[in-house]
Amino acid sequence: MRVISYSKAINETLHQMMERDDRVFLIGQGVTSPWYVGATTSDLLQRFGTQRVIDTPVSECAITGASVGAALAGMRPILVHPRMDFIYYAMDQIANHAANWHYMFGGQLSVPMTIWGIINRGGEQAAQHSQALQAIFGHLPGLKVVMPSTPYDAKGLLVSSIEDDNPVVYIDDRWLYEIMGDVPEELYTVPIGKGALRRRGRDVTVVATSYMAQEAIKAAGILEEDDISAEVIDLRSIKPIDEDLIFDSVRKTRRLVVADGGWKTYGVAAEISAKIGESGLFNRLKAPITRVCLPDVPAPASLALEQIYYKNAMDIVDGVKMTIGGDYV
């Protein structure tokens, strides 16, 4: 197989999907910019022209609503928000309109659109240029939410998102863009709603999302040196969640750590913990669940604070050790 970067995988998918399906078009801020969305949109404008590669004014609400309308009228828009933080202006169109349309009209109409939100944090950018909003979208009925962590999934989940007849929020992270991995040249899908078992282990299950899934694999390597065998599940889909995969693993390891790059409070990790808490596995856990997420704090600017704020493999290692030998109150 061929090894390419995560951002190249997205770029290739956009080329191939737009080539294959006339209904697909790309719209949003920065799709013709040399830097705004990394290299993910390279050469699309040259190839498909301004009718299908639409760089937009700074009008998140209207452009998102326009994408909903285009989807209702037979197109398959890929709408990019180059930073998730800017999506708030568009929340009404996403939450009240795109997400509800199918249900609200008794299943007669659907909104097949991909809402692509990029997490772009660090570098002393502070609270308005850093947010990871998967939990907010996961909370809303009518939206599917995916977060690929590898180049292979970046491609396969993007194809699935575009092909899906519902609004799908596709979330990637700029910290993943340079990661290299095997990616087939031809189009393929990764099913929405299925997680991936990245590493087998006996002692603890680590369920992780997006960038934290990469960190979880590193953490498992570090833990091995201490004779701790961690099983790593890359969630891939925030909604629907692959409950079976998680339950099967926890049934075996009887310990759970959840690592997510969003805020801990009311977050993705909270949802997974609740699912275990509601299940028969609750009684079988050997230790309380540990969540490795952001504290309930906006992103600070100072690098000195960013270094503690954002979580990494070592935080997962610590989380695992807590479930194995920690003192709980």
Next chain:
Amino acid sequence: MSAEAPIPDAALLGMHQNMVRIRKFEEKVADLVTSGEIITPCHLYIGQEAVATGVCASLRVDDYVFSTHRSHGHYLSKGGDGKRLMAELYCRANGCSRGKGGSMHITSPDIGLPGSSAIVAGTIPIAVGSALSFSIQKRDSVSVSFFGDGAVDEGVFYESLNFSALKRLPVIFICENNLYSTHMPISDCISDTQIYKKAEPFNMPGLRVDGNDAIEVFRAARWAVERARAGEGPALIECMTYRWRGHVGPNYDIDKGLRSEDELKYWMSRCPIKFLEETLIERGVLSLSDKRQVYEKIEEEVEDAVAFAKGGPFPEERDLSKDVFKM
């Protein structure tokens, strides 16, 4: 006072100093970003100095201004302490936002700068709201909203114009039209690029001025401020200007094919500082030796600011979760 009323020499000299202060400060920041000492993304104000200067020269300390991602010029012009601004760019605990905000989030509440937001158009309705508060409190303060041409793309801009006109609020909308919104020229973003005309449908006066002419900006702002103080409602002033550097950081963005070198050169030839200096020297208000002294004093000030910033402590671990709420 009419727009034509004379401007005292002291005010003109103050504007000159302020513009030099912004320029020297920003040039220093550009160097520090290049050398990697400053990490926080900095959107430099070089080339636009006359706008913040002219507007803020028409304000009192109890008037508010709200700023954007391109915030340094607004802060310095309103009277913010350059030392604390530089320290914020170093993201130190002695910075004006205590290292939590960085370049795009600066504040100086004591001198009427309650904050700057990196969300395009984010502070426009907030400025309207502070004007609402002044009107409820029967204070004669005014509120100024600085924003770029890109903010005119956002719906909240129009909602804010309408609401402020409807309630005759003492707010002045200052659009700094520098012809670009990130990588996009204005003609790719706005169907009618005469931004000042967007006021008219809201029954609000809108005017366009040369944003590189501090005196013209000042006259327009003074006119709008006096109206607003007198309870005659809001106004929109479009200031035509240009940022010399790229959207963010110290580069010029000509290598990327986003704008032409000729265009940049044209605007550099219309340097707002040179323009005011020539006028003041011609009028005999500023001598060459005064001018030299201004530059020397300000260069020293900037060095002091850097020393203050570098000497500042980093925020500590316990500061991370501090200040989420007011206790």
